[in-house]
Amino acid sequence: MIVRDFQRVIGVEARAQMIQACGRLPNELIACIGGGSNSIGLFHPFLEDASVEMTGVEAGGTGILPGQHAARFAGGRPGVLQGTYTYLLQDEQGQIQNTHSISAGLDYPAIGPEHAHLHDIGRVRYTHVSDAEALDAAFSLSRLEGIIPALESAHAIAHAIQKAPTLPQDHIILVGLSGRGDKDVEAQYVEMPS
Ligand SMILES: Cc1ncc(COP(=O)(O)O)c(C=O)c1O
Numbered sequence: 001m002i003v004r005d006f007q008r009v010i011g012v013e014a015r016a017q018m019i020q021a022c023g024r025l026p027n028e029l030i031a032c033i034g035g036g037s038n039s040i041g042l043f044h045p046f047l048e049d050a051s052v053e054m055t056g057v058e059a060g061g062t063g064i065l066p067g068q069h070a071a072r073f074a075g076g077r078p079g080v081l082q083g084t085y086t087y088l089l090q091d092e093q094g095q096i097q098n099t100h101s102i103s104a105g106l107d108y109p110a111i112g113p114e115h116a117h118l119h120d121i122g123r124v125r126y127t128h129v130s131d132a133e134a135l136d137a138a139f140s141l142s143r144l145e146g147i148i149p150a151l152e153s154a155h156a157i158a159h160a161i162q163k164a165p166t167l168p169q170d171h172i173i174l175v176g177l178s179g180r181g182d183k184d185v186e187a188q189y190v191e192m193p194s
Pocket of ligand 1 (some may be wrong): 032033034035036037039091104105108150152153178179180
């Protein structure tokens with residue numbers, strides 16, 4: 001709750017700016033999820049707004065197979081890690097599994113317990129995108145908008161890029177850009193298509 005309450009400034013500010021800029025609430029929020037702090041901060045001030053859909057995007061890595069991703073909802077089940085009961089990537093005996101993501105910040109076997117609750121009550125939808133899709137989205141945002149996103153944030157952008165063409169033109173998606181990509185430029189450079 002301490003993390004959520006501090007991070008909440010993201011959602012409070014985004015909500016106010018959206019109303020100022022667009023005159024209404026967004027139809028949907030999209031944010032990436034590692035431990036869950038930037039996304040719970042964005043989502044929380046909108047939770048009572050029933051019209052606002054929310055999607056959390058986890059790291060699909062190189063596939064939803066043990067050790068190849070960090071998508072706790074797609075590949076995990078409830079358990080306890082670091083004193084918290086939540087969704088975990090674990091083996092049959094409850095031992096924590098290795099995780100993988102191109103983005104270090106999403107590479108974590110558990111998820112903040114408030115997300116587990118929001119998942120179970122169906123208030124927030126959770127999905128995942130792969131390393132390759134996140135990289136592609138990072139290149140697209142850099143080229144098209146001149147904004148180099150963190151590879152974590154690029155997961156949210158990838159999902160928005162996939163979904164936007166299926167939606168009406170007046171549908172407003174608010175994407176949480178959780179960090180800048182200066183720290184990831186080297187990793188992006190190595191993977192850059194020639
Ligand atoms: C830029 C950035 N975005 C997102 C995350 C994921 O963490 P959380 O889900 O707790 O916001 C991290 C974690 O290090 C990060 O560095």
